[in-house]
Structure formats: C-alpha cells, structure tokens
Amino acid sequence: MSILIGLIVGLVLGLTGAGGSIFAVPLLMAGLDFSITQAATISLLAVAVSAALGTGLAWKHSYVRYRAATLIAVVGILFASLGIRVADRLHPSVLVLIFACVLAIVAVRMFYTATVSKEDTAVVRSAVTGEGASSTGKVGKVNPLSGRLIWSRSVAMTIAMIGAATGFLSGLLGVGGGFVIVPALRATLPLSMHSAVATSLMAIALTSSTTFVSCVLQGRNIPFYMALPFVTGSLLGMVLGRRVAALISGPRLQQGFAVAAGMISVAMIFDASASL
Incomplete structure (x- = not known):
C-alpha cells in the first residue's frame, strides 16, 4: 500500500510539476492510518526526493531558474520552522480542517x-517538451x-514573498508548495510555463528536504520502514509521469485532478468536523 500511494504522488508531481504532496497527506492518513503530522513529515521526504x-531531468534543457529557486528555498526554510511550530500547537482535527480548506482552494x-485557459494548463506538456510561450508578468x-x-x-x-508563503505551508501542512509556486511565478513574473514548473521543482526539493530534517530534529515520530517504500513509489511515479505527460490532454488531466482533490477535501472536512 505504501509504495502504491507513493506511485500516485510521484505521478501527480511528474505530470503537473505541482500538487503531489497535496494528495500524499490524505492518502497516507486514509491508507496507512497515519496522524496528519506523521503523514505530513513522510510526504515532505517523498516530495523532496x-x-x-x-529538477535533474529539467536541468539539461536549461529550464531551471536556479537563482530564483534558491531564493524561494532560503526564505521558505526560514518560514517553514514557524509553520512546524504552529502545526505542533494545533489540535489535529483543526489542522486537518485547514489542510482540507487549502486542498479545496487548490481544486x-x-x-x-483548466476550463478557461489552455495556456495556463499547458504545464502537463511543458514540463516535458518545453512548449508554451512566455507570458507577460507584472x-x-x-x-x-x-x-x-x-x-x-x-x-x-x-520571489521572497512566494518563498515565505511556500515555506510556511510546507512546515504547517507538509506540502511541497508547488501549487503555490507555479501559479505565483506565472502571475507575477514573465516566465514561460516550463521555466515556472522546473523552478518550482528545484525550490520544492530544497525546501521540503530541509523542512523534513527540521521535523525529525524536533522529535516527530517517523516510521521509516513505511516511508522508504513510499519514497521508492514516488520516484517511479515521477519518472512515469514525465514520460507520459506529453501524451495526455492538459486541461482534461487538470480537471480530473481537481475533481479528485475536491472529493478528498470534502471527505476530510466531514471527518475532521466529527472529531471536534
């Protein structure tokens, strides 16, 4: 089960460049009966790897804006510790509700x-082929x-403000933050979609790995015997996702993920509300 969930998460990340960890946490909670903090910490490890x-696959195409990704990560790391402290002080059901609301917004x-802009949802192909012209940023x-x-x-x-938001969410909810980075870069800077996705992946790798280490150092209980198969599955999913991305309709894929995310968020809200 652990490797299967990892495969799904890696597939989502490979296809879209974002959103893998937003699925990882609820799947780990439902499939392996983890608490939200355990699921969030393991999610960080898998998404980082x-x-x-x-990032390595995109680097050879010169898509990665590494200085922007590094700044996002440096600022994000600083704010991630704040997110971790807030998460550890919240009631688990409240944290689940916050996660569900974020997931609903993403959905x-x-x-x-996916409905109104084919260019914005070209992420599915651009992450692999580099398609999509640069947009005019503000x-x-x-x-x-x-x-x-x-x-x-x-x-x-x-870029620093994007990093702050990403880091805080990473520490609070155990998400990589690609669902924040990609649209934020596209909305504010004149980057093409493939550059935004590749830059997002590098920032996620740096921020998530450091946040995972912080979680471990702060004493979170991590069942590594289940985490390692999950990470293995996520790597296989990433490779598979990047191979098949160019063959799948971008808007249809985004809509499918959106519907799935919406259904998961509703289920999480009902479950968390019953526990309060």
Whole structure:
C-alpha cells in the first residue's frame, strides 16, 4: 500500500510539476492510518526526493531558474520552522480542517484554469517538451536570448514573498508548495510555463528536504520502514509521469485532478468536523 500511494504522488508531481504532496497527506492518513503530522513529515521526504529527480531531468534543457529557486528555498526554510511550530500547537482535527480548506482552494483553482485557459494548463506538456510561450508578468523582465530573469529589487521581493508563503505551508501542512509556486511565478513574473514548473521543482526539493530534517530534529515520530517504500513509489511515479505527460490532454488531466482533490477535501472536512 505504501509504495502504491507513493506511485500516485510521484505521478501527480511528474505530470503537473505541482500538487503531489497535496494528495500524499490524505492518502497516507486514509491508507496507512497515519496522524496528519506523521503523514505530513513522510510526504515532505517523498516530495523532496521526487522533486530533486524532476529538477535533474529539467536541468539539461536549461529550464531551471536556479537563482530564483534558491531564493524561494532560503526564505521558505526560514518560514517553514514557524509553520512546524504552529502545526505542533494545533489540535489535529483543526489542522486537518485547514489542510482540507487549502486542498479545496487548490481544486477550485485547478478546475477553473483548466476550463478557461489552455495556456495556463499547458504545464502537463511543458514540463516535458518545453512548449508554451512566455507570458507577460507584472514584475521584471527576462533576457530574450537566454530566458533568464533580469534581477531587480522588485523581482527579488516578489520571489521572497512566494518563498515565505511556500515555506510556511510546507512546515504547517507538509506540502511541497508547488501549487503555490507555479501559479505565483506565472502571475507575477514573465516566465514561460516550463521555466515556472522546473523552478518550482528545484525550490520544492530544497525546501521540503530541509523542512523534513527540521521535523525529525524536533522529535516527530517517523516510521521509516513505511516511508522508504513510499519514497521508492514516488520516484517511479515521477519518472512515469514525465514520460507520459506529453501524451495526455492538459486541461482534461487538470480537471480530473481537481475533481479528485475536491472529493478528498470534502471527505476530510466531514471527518475532521466529527472529531471536534
């Protein structure tokens, strides 16, 4: 069961560049009877390893904006410790409710973008093929020859704020934060979709791995004998997802994930409400 759940998580991450961990936590809780903090911590490990693999696969195509990813990760790491402390002080059912609400927001946004914008949902193919033209962002410019960001104070501040939000959610809920990073980069900076996805994967790998170590150092109980098969499955899913992504319709795939996420969030809300 552990390796199967990991396979699903890696597949989602490989297909979309985001959202793998948002499925990992509820699946681990339902399938392996983990508490939300245990599921969140194991999710961080699997997503970190899978995202690192995805970053390596994208690096050879020069899609990764590594300086932006590093800044997101550095700021995110600082805010992740705050998220961990908040999570450890909340009642588990309250934490589940917060997670379910975040999942519902992700589901609604995913379904909406799949319906109204083919360009925004081109992430499925762009993560593999590099398709999709650059969009005009609200902050900064890119070098038209290299595709790299031209840095300024406003660009740095924008990326730092994305990192802060990502890090806090990573520590609080055990999510990689790709569902925040990708749309935030696309909305604020003039990056193509494939650059946003690749940059997101590197930032997720750095932030999630460091947050996982922080969780362990703070004394969270981690059943590693079940975590390792989960990580193995996530790696296999990542490779499979990147291989088949170009063959699947982007909007249809996003809508399918959105419906699944919405159903999971509703179930989590009812379950958590009954426990309060």
